[in-house]
Amino acid sequence: MTTPSRILTSALALAAACALAGCASPPYEAPPSRSASDVTIEANPGAAIFPSPVARASSIVYYGSTGNPAGTATVPAAGAAEDVSQPNHVVGTGTPASCTVDALAAAVRGGGVTTFNCGPNPHTITLDRTLVACNTDTCAHPWQGGTKVNKVVIDGGGLVTLSGNDQRGIFYANTCEESFGWISARCDLETTPLVVFQNIGLRNGNATNGPAGYDGVGGGGGGGAIAMRGGQFKAVNVTFTGNTCMTLAADGGGGAVRLTGQNATSYIVSSTFSNNACANGGAISGLGASIHVFNSLLTNNTATGTGASSGQGGNGGALYGDGNAFSFVVDGSIISGNFADEGGPGIFFVSNNRTGTLTIRNSQIVDNSGENFYTAPYRDIFYLGGGLSVTGSTVQ
Secondary structure (H helix, E strand, O other), X not given: OOXXXXXXXHHHHHHOOOOOOOOOOOOOOXXXXXXXXXXXXXXXXXXXXXXXXXXXOOOOOOOOOOOXXXXXXXXOHHHOOOOOOXXXXXXXXXXXXXXXXXXXXXXXXXXXXXXXXXXXXXXEEEOOOOEEOOOEOOOOOHHHOOOEOXXXXXXXXXXXXXXOOOOOOOEEEEXXXXXHOOOOOOHHHOXXXXXXXXXXXXXXXXXXXXXXXXXXXOOOOOOOOEEEEOOEEEEEEEEEEOOEOOOOOOOOOOOOEEEEOOOOOEEEEOOEEEOOEEOOOOOEEEEOOOEEEEOOEEEOOEEOOEOEOOOEEXXXXXXXXXXXOOEEEEEOOEEEOOEEOOEOOOEEEEEOOOOOEXXXXXXXEEOOEOOOEEEXXXXXXXXXXXXXXXXXXXXX
């Protein structure tokens, strides 16, 4: 019979991963493929319990609202919705037919604020390509005439949904993608552009094969709706539904959102993630990225992999984080009804150098299932880091 300490040693080794490397030239290389052998994590036999897999249905479901309407988190100014009263681009001239993919793709590519005029009724735009945003207004390097893009805002006005039609990711940005323009020789340190999606639905994105024609976010890929390397991300009043990426992968993840190599904190505010799936991080995956989640709902998302990081994933049913000095905050939010076959059906968090922090405030992380290992006394969390704080919350 395998002892708990031996199982823990194996599980922690599976969770280990190396830090992000520098970006593509000049003169940096793209992040290498990561493996569990890159970092060794010492076992602490008293820190975790390994139950048989359990199955528990979610007891918390909201209908008709975005995020957690009962959430009490105070959202910092950086997490607030952006002003779109003077847009740079308006897609559509008042009818659904006028809201074309061509017009939307052209508006988003060069940055600025994009709104929609597709008529008074809800409207879905089915994409025939993944939307991309460049790092400069012309996608050329600054020394070739491009001007740095500071912000990309896409506001659906509460009426617009973007669909990947189960065939492609919805949006991709990368500070180290050469064809998007490099801002400096250290593309891996760039904190712009700030990419904001607000008052919009993102559904049926599929990043199984990554963005066609581009390098991808690195670190295993993923991000069925949103895939970003570098820069900063914010979602306010967004519904993410039915987005997917690869079913099996050691490190890839983010059924809805995949953020890698970010030096600025990203925000998820008053948003809903439901029925998204990927090898790791059924809803959200961060690799070397700080992500703060406020007044949001993450439910019925699935980490589809198995074998953890040395196998083919299965960590983080809702929220997955890996890296070194990064932070996750979950405040005023509900994480319930999610599934992971390996660690952390609610939250999986590993800070390789033990400096990262996980803060849970005024939230409910309950009725998540499937875990093969977790961190006592919480079944719904697997955690290794520099500080875990749980206040005013119910965490199973």
